[in-house]
Amino acid sequence: MTLHEKLAHIDKARELRSYHTEPAQMRAAAPGKVGELRLGFMLRNGRSVLHDLYRVTPLLVQRALYWDEAMPELPICSIISVGGGILQGDRYKIDISVGEGACAQVTSQGANRVHRMDANYASQYQAISLEDGAYLEYLPDFTIAYRGSRFINETDIVIADNATLLYGEMVLAGRKHHHAEERFGLDLLSMAVKVRRPDGRKLFAEKILIENGDPTIDFAAVMRGYDAFANIMCLTPPETATRIKARFATKFPVEDARALSGISRLPNAAGLMMRAVGIETRDVRKEVRHFWQIVREESCGRTLPEEFLWR
Incomplete structure (x- = not known):
């Protein structure tokens, strides 16, 4: 499916039915508002490298760096947004592929800010695709949905049986320290993920939908009064998932805890899902x-490097 076909498909989502007015400043999906990014990693002479890079502003990646001291063979790419955040009418596409036996990490330069909107979305x-034995960490920073914003994100994942993907979505409930009405003052936040094998076999699908005024957002089984949350899925072989699950202790319920977290198994032996909620982003980051x-x-068989002092 081409970019234009996929954008047209997303445009028909039921939750967007009220958000098709054109912005007065520049029409939706106009030149300069359609960002594309393609990253391809492969093994070359026994080393994982970024062999394919295509970018269209406002999305930018400059080059892969090898700064992880605990895993120096890992190429790391930071996605840079030169537009200052996501605006009404923006349409982005990100394509990440990791070849057989290769490894990579993709992150972002900072929080993904979705600005207030008065038209469109x-x-x-x-x-995302991973071939046999591939390993990818795709952990963008927090998405901050400003008051009155509308943002929909769809992710299609194709992963081989013996590959491992750590994929994360972290969200802060608006600019909570800016204005009281910013907390979940968004109009719409929709995040959907579909996972399948290379032969087309479907493993599972998940969708998170938050709309303005939803009274269930602070139910005990949802946000429970917390302001930040993370959904981190680890798609990995069953034996690896078993070892991970044995080591991760559930933190729930704990009175007056700054964060709660737990993991569960995904359908069709696809791996694990870790969910966490916290008071501040730093509390959720710790669990992640x-x-x-x-x-x-x-x-x-590698660990993480020490955290940067400013994190």
């Missing part, structure tokens, strides 16, 4: 990092 489509470290140690 913003969308992002992601395609703990899970991330266990995943890397059990999948690659």
Whole structure:
């Protein structure tokens, strides 16, 4: 499916039915508002390298760096947004592929800010593929949905049976320290993931949908009054998933805890899902990092480097 076909498909999503007005400033999906990024990693002379790079602003990756002291063979790419955040009418596509036996990490330069909107919406489509024995950590920073914003993200994942993917979505409930009405003051946040094998066999699908005024958002089984959450899935072979699950202790329920977290098995022996909620982003990051470290140690025999002081 081409980019235009996928964008047209997303445009028909039921939750977007009220958000098709054209912005007065520049029409939706106009030149300069359609960002594309393609990253391809492969083994070359026994080393994982970024062999394929295509970018269209406002999305940018400059080059792969090897700065992880605990895993120096890991090429790391940071996605840079030169547009200052996501605006109404923006349409993004990100395509990441990791070849047989290769490894990579993809992250972002900082939080993904979805600005306030008075017309239309913003969308992002992601395609991720991992071949035999591949390993990918795709952990973008927090998405911050401003008051009145509308953002839909769809991710299609194709992964081989013996590959490992650590994929994360982290969300902060608006600019909580800016204004009281910012907390879940968004109009729409939709995040969907579909996972299948290379032969087309479907493993599972998941969708998170938050709409303005949803009274269930603070139910005990949802946010429970917390302001940040993370859904981190580890798609990995069953034996690796078993070892990871044995090491990760559930933190729930704990009174007055700054964060709660736990893991569960995904359908069709696809791997594990870690979910966490916390008061601040740093509280959720701590839970994510703990899970991330266990995943890397059990999948690659490597650990994480020490955290940067400013994190």
